[in-house]
Amino acid sequence: MSQTPWNNISSQSFQPFLEFSGESTGGNLKVAVDIKEPSYNGGGNLTFSGTLEDDFQFSARLFEGKLQLADSPVHFTYSVNSNGSSLLGLSLEFTSAAAEQKSVLLASSGDSLLTMSRFVRHFDNVIMPHRVTKLESESSWVIQESSIAMEGYMLTKIHAVCYKLRPEVHKSESQGKTMALSPSEYHAVLGHLAINSLTLNSDFPPSTSWLVEGNFTKWSSSDSNGSRKLNVKLVWKLKGGKTHPFPKYNIYVKKQPDLSIAESNGSLQLVQEYLGVAVVEAYYVSDLVVPSGTSSVTFIIQVCSLDGALQKLEESPSLDLNVQGS
Structure with missing residues (x-):
């Protein structure tokens, strides 16, 4: 990727x-x-x-x-x-x-x-x-x-x-004339x-209205430094069998460092990494590298409406996975 x-x-x-x-x-x-x-x-x-x-x-x-x-x-x-x-x-x-x-x-x-x-x-x-x-x-x-x-x-x-x-202009001190830059x-x-051509309502269902699951989860060693690789199939749907015509979903991941390690080196800031986009309610993550010292990963499903509006990341449905062996 x-x-x-x-x-x-x-x-x-x-x-x-x-x-x-x-x-x-x-x-x-x-x-x-x-x-x-x-x-x-x-x-x-x-x-x-x-x-x-x-x-x-x-x-x-x-x-x-x-x-x-x-x-x-x-x-x-x-x-x-x-x-x-x-x-x-x-x-x-x-x-x-x-x-x-x-x-x-x-x-x-x-x-x-x-x-x-x-x-x-x-x-x-x-x-x-x-x-x-x-x-x-x-x-x-x-x-x-x-x-x-x-x-x-x-x-x-x-x-x-x-x-x-x-227009930006200046005056020549010797001639007193205005000249273009x-x-x-x-x-x-x-x-x-x-x-x-439509006036659309970009109201999004709250994150609690979604059911997000991780299927076929597999952890494996990546290198001698202790980093891991993750394979997982993300699936999501609205609860209660409800449907909504969302055209696509942006997928982000956030890696949560172990608090004791993060506090010792001052790296508490979390950054969302963009993974890709899904046009169906499923997305397969393959060989995602998770550094050593990471306690969990959070996958964020950002909903996109028909008019191009995006749901706020902090209000989007998500899935937390603990790092195996952490």
Whole structure:
């Protein structure tokens, strides 16, 4: 099993078909799928890095197709990890039955007035996010949500738009003139993009509503240092025969050190390790290395809803297993 979350292929969904455009004189931006960047949720990232002048924008096509829109609004949710001045939005291209073209910018959160004045000449409509939240487990990820109603139109293209909002200027002391700064650093990571036409309720059943079991548990020695290997099949279901249409479950493990050993070396902090994703209510763990001095392991089943929301890890169903021989 790879320790790089991006390599968990089961966490991948539709992959972007990249094509770039932008003003070459406004900087130098590169787009790549970078497996070294921390992942939003065990899947892939798109990294935009380089330099970009404040009055230029860079566009990279993500998807191209034909998605017919009905009378209900379409909801867009996407996650971004960036430095303070690097902004990333989404541009949408629509076509009507009469071949009328319209472009819409789903802008990044920020100053609405500055955003509108910057892009009103470039797009038919500019929409600010109606909700902006931060990922609880990693505050550097910002999740932005926007909605748009385009009945009778077909969504044909989605682009990522990289830009900076405030032009940076300085004055020459000798001439007293205002001059634009040279292209400045730009870095932003697009973690995921979800599109749906439903307003869904992301309430999750409490962890006590689930029955989690470990079957075919097998412990074996790993090396002379006392570490162990664990094989186990995790299975879970809602109690009382209830069913719920959850599309997938993220699987994490937390290794609990022996308290006496942890207190002696000051390593009491526990970290959840991402293992993978399950699309059924079962997951097989193979050859999980458990270091010596570990008293128990906890497997966490993080429930994912249809709208992409994730149950908090501390509120998710879990299974505790004592380390054999500890």
